[in-house]
Every structure is written in C-alpha cells, then in structure tokens.
Amino acid sequence: MRGGTDGSKSGTLTKERFLERAVGKCPEVEIYIGGVAVRCLLDTGSNVSTLTESFFKEHLHGEDTDIHCTTKWLKITAANRLPLPYLGYVELDIQVMGLTVPGCGFLVIRDHDDVETDTAPPGILGMNIAQRCKQLILAEFDNALEGTLDNDWRAAFSRVQEATLGEANRMVRVAGTCKSYVPAASVATIQARIPRELMGNRDIGLFEPGNTPLPGGLILVPTLVSPGSRVFPVQVVNLSPEDVWLPSKLKLGVLTQGHHIDSSSCEVKFQRISADHEEVIVSQRSMTGVEPGLQCPLEKVQIGGTPTQQAELKALLIEYLDVFAVCDDDLGYTENVTHEIPVSDDVPVSQPYRRIPPNQLEEVKEHISGLLKRGVIRESSSSYASPVVLVRKADGNLRLCVDYRKLNSKTRRDAFPLPRIDESLDALSKA
CATH class of the missing domain: 3.10.10.10 (HIV Type 1 Reverse Transcriptase, subunit A, domain 1)
Known part of the structure; x- marks a missing residue:
C-alpha cells in the first residue's frame, strides 16, 4: 500500500503512534438527572440521546413501566446501518450547571453481556438535547451563570454550532475599518456588512452563523435584516474568559432569504433608531380574515345589539384581537416593569x-x-x-x-x- 505521507511509509507501527493518529478524543460533558451525576458523550452526529439500561435502572431507579414503548414504529440505525436495539423512550429533567432543562428525551439502550461497559460513559447527548442546552444556557448566560461557562460546555457548544451550520450562500463580514471589541464573558453588539453585489431586490433576510468558526469560539445570535439594509447590528456572545478582537472584513456568517408565510399571525417591521441602529418590531397582524378550517375566537362570543352594532363591535375586537387570550396557555409577558x-x-x-x-x-x-x-413557573431556591x-x-x-x-x-x-x-x-x- 502506498502511503500518503512520509510517516505512513515507515514499516514500524507502534501502539502509541496508532493511538495518536487513529483514535481521537470524543468530548464529554457532565449532567445531572435527579441529582445523579452522569458523564455523557456529546455526539453532534446523533439525532437522539441515549442511556444504558443498567444505568437507568440501577442509578435512576427506573422501572419498565416508566419506559414508553416506541420500538414498534420508531427504528434506530447506527452509523454502520445496523439496527440499534433499545427498550423504549423516557423523558427526564436534566440539570446543566445549575439550570434545569425539563422533558429531555432519551432512548434506553438494551445492555449486551458481551460488551465491556465499565469504562464507557452511560449516556450519549445527541442534537435533540444539545441544542436545547445551548439555547437555555445562552438565555441565562448573564443572569444565572453570571457570565461564566464551563470549559467542556464551551468546547461542546462550538461543536454544536459547527454541526448546525447551513450552506453559505450569502457571506456577511465585519463592517468598518477598525477591529470590533467583544469583552470576555459578555454579549456585545457589532456592525455587519452585506456585500454590495448581493443587495439587489430582496425581502426580509435572516442572518445566521457561517461555515467558519469565529475566533475565541464566539457565538452569533441569528438576526432579522430589513430589506435594503447593507449595514446592520448583530449580537455576539463571548463565552470565554478572554477578550476577543474581530478584524475588519472578517467572515461572520450568511444571509438567507426570508420566506413569507401567509398564515402567520405576526408582522415584522423595522424602525430606524439612528444611523447605525435599527429596531425589529414583531406585532400581531390584524385578523381581517381567518383561514378555512380555523375557527376565529370571536365565533365563541355572543354579541347582542343591532346588526350594525354587532358589525362595529366585531371589527373593533378583531383590530385588537392580540390582547385577548384564546386558551389557557396563551399567557402574556413583559419585562418593562419589575415588581418588588x-x-x-x-x-x-x-x-x-x-x-x-x-x-x-x-x-x-x-x-x-x-x-x-x-415556562409558566420555574424552580426556585428562595x-x-x-x-x-x-x-x-x-x-x-x-x-x-x-x-x-x-x-x-x-x-x-x-x-x-x-x-x-x-x-x-x-x-x-x-x-
């Protein structure tokens, strides 16, 4: 066999050299399930998360009745295209750095007597849970975590971001001629620029991370971009303990075309605050018409009076329909007022x-x-x-x-x- 490098042409293959070049280290993170520490592999190539049968029953005191049987209609195959035998599906609340992620889905994998499992981690975190952990931790980065993030999770999120990158069809770069400063353990706003040749006539765009990881493992927040805007603000999350400087014209991410959905009840508007900043306003669209098959909430309201009065009142209610709750889960929320x-x-x-x-x-x-x-309530240690x-x-x-x-x-x-x-x-x- 002809080698591709000088090192591969040598006839001696030692164990140390084999382990160095052929075996890589898979990232591991620690989570807690019911107060029990679980060391899990972070597999960005897996669509599902798993727990071993022995760990689920011995450490989490799980029973067969706790497992939902999904094997009849859900078949899982491994990377070698062989079926993956599992007992069923469970939903468990996990804790990540003190934050609770409720209702995480795991497949309970059947144990095999001929496989050594003493040294292998009992769990695998797939993309179904890794993405939820990333969203929750970014949301609580300044509040609950006080701007600090575990090194293992910071490296893990970099891999999650790499695994979820889309195809780069419109490249966006850092605007200006000077470097952009992103302080350590903080969220900063920088200016991004769209190439002139990509402006053209377009609708609302969605700015997302690109194929190349940013310096220091920075994470970009997806941003809506108004039509015709060439320079727009974007938020950057720095999870590392060191300051990061982004050079001018650095590739940030891609701009994809937004798709308009007629059935959406929301309307996006862009309001210019200053020469360099815009504000995105998402408002409830007036329901002048309801799609076939969908019942307008006003159909349940008994309106008295004359036909003219009924028509006027119904038009008024439709105009402000977004202030009414249509079900028990339709809850309002505001951050404008802090109650003490x-x-x-x-x-x-x-x-x-x-x-x-x-x-x-x-x-x-x-x-x-x-x-x-x-999200109506949350756990508290008050x-x-x-x-x-x-x-x-x-x-x-x-x-x-x-x-x-x-x-x-x-x-x-x-x-x-x-x-x-x-x-x-x-x-x-x-x-």
Whole structure:
C-alpha cells in the first residue's frame, strides 16, 4: 500500500503512534438527572440521546413501566446501518450547571453481556438535547451563570454550532475599518456588512452563523435584516474568559432569504433608531380574515345589539384581537416593569408544604410538570416559601393557588387615598 505521507511509509507501527493518529478524543460533558451525576458523550452526529439500561435502572431507579414503548414504529440505525436495539423512550429533567432543562428525551439502550461497559460513559447527548442546552444556557448566560461557562460546555457548544451550520450562500463580514471589541464573558453588539453585489431586490433576510468558526469560539445570535439594509447590528456572545478582537472584513456568517408565510399571525417591521441602529418590531397582524378550517375566537362570543352594532363591535375586537387570550396557555409577558414586595423586616416567610390528598397527588404532579414545561413557573431556591392550595374550577379541572396570607401580613402597602364618596356624589348632583 502506498502511503500518503512520509510517516505512513515507515514499516514500524507502534501502539502509541496508532493511538495518536487513529483514535481521537470524543468530548464529554457532565449532567445531572435527579441529582445523579452522569458523564455523557456529546455526539453532534446523533439525532437522539441515549442511556444504558443498567444505568437507568440501577442509578435512576427506573422501572419498565416508566419506559414508553416506541420500538414498534420508531427504528434506530447506527452509523454502520445496523439496527440499534433499545427498550423504549423516557423523558427526564436534566440539570446543566445549575439550570434545569425539563422533558429531555432519551432512548434506553438494551445492555449486551458481551460488551465491556465499565469504562464507557452511560449516556450519549445527541442534537435533540444539545441544542436545547445551548439555547437555555445562552438565555441565562448573564443572569444565572453570571457570565461564566464551563470549559467542556464551551468546547461542546462550538461543536454544536459547527454541526448546525447551513450552506453559505450569502457571506456577511465585519463592517468598518477598525477591529470590533467583544469583552470576555459578555454579549456585545457589532456592525455587519452585506456585500454590495448581493443587495439587489430582496425581502426580509435572516442572518445566521457561517461555515467558519469565529475566533475565541464566539457565538452569533441569528438576526432579522430589513430589506435594503447593507449595514446592520448583530449580537455576539463571548463565552470565554478572554477578550476577543474581530478584524475588519472578517467572515461572520450568511444571509438567507426570508420566506413569507401567509398564515402567520405576526408582522415584522423595522424602525430606524439612528444611523447605525435599527429596531425589529414583531406585532400581531390584524385578523381581517381567518383561514378555512380555523375557527376565529370571536365565533365563541355572543354579541347582542343591532346588526350594525354587532358589525362595529366585531371589527373593533378583531383590530385588537392580540390582547385577548384564546386558551389557557396563551399567557402574556413583559419585562418593562419589575415588581418588588417591600416587607417590614428581613425575616423570610418560610412555611412547610401542606399535605396533598393521595388521590390528587398524581394530578398535582402532572399539573406542575405541565406548568414547568410551558415556562409558566420555574424552580426556585428562595428562602421564602408559601404552601400551595388546591381549588377545583367550575369545570372540574385543578387550579393551583398559593397561600400568601403570612407574606401579605408583613408587606408594607402603598398609601393611595381613595376619593371621598360624598364629594363624588356632590359632583354628580343634577347630572
């Protein structure tokens, strides 16, 4: 066999040389499942995540009844195209650097007696979980993680970004003639420039990372770009403990054409703030018409009055339809106001939880799990604790309330004098 390099032509193949050139190190990360530390391989080439049968049953105390049988309709093949035998599917909450990622899907792999598994990690993290971990950690980077990230996860996210890169069809570079500064452990905004020959007539574009990793493992935040804009701001996340300088005209990523979906209820607008900055506004589109097969929420509302009054009221409601909730999961959220509760002293109100009737325990667990998955509530380690109260709605469903009476008793209330009733009645005299 003719060798491709001088080293491969030598006739001596030692064990050390073989291990150095033929065997690479797969990145490993540590997660926690139910307080149990699990060392997992990060496999960006895997679509699924797995746990061994022995680890699931011995360390997580899993039972066969906890495993959903999906083997009849979901077939998994390995890289060698051979079927991968597994018992079924489970959803587990995992902890990554103190952050909880709820409802992560794992396949429980059947153990083989003829395979040595003592030294192999019991789990594999595929792209289904790796991408969720990346999104959660980036969202909590400044708040919960205080701008620090574990070295293993930083290297892992670089591999996740490389694995999710799309085809580069429109290259975007760093704008300006000077270097762009990205401080350590922070999120910075830099200016990006689109080549003049790629401007043309285009619709809204989507800027995404390119094929080449950025210096220092920087991560770009996907950005909407307004039509006709050549220079636009983009956010860059620096997860490393060192400052990074991006040279001028460095390749940042690609600009892909946005696709307009008629059925979308949102409308994207671009508002120019200054010469170098734009603001992206996503607003609810007025529902002047509803697609066939979709029921307008107003169909459930009984409107009285004359036909003319009904038409006017319906037009008004449709114009502001985005302020109404159409289901229990349609919740509003704002960051414009921060709520604070001033108390009379610094002693936390910490009450033990109240006993839940055994016949309602599973229903309560399922209800709380659903609230966690939808992001309505989150886990807390606060020194304040108030017990929950179970209340039945009129339709029989469970309503989860909290008894805040002890907290209310030590809350300093704002003094807002109410108007005098006699003055209000005098003002209405002869009206």
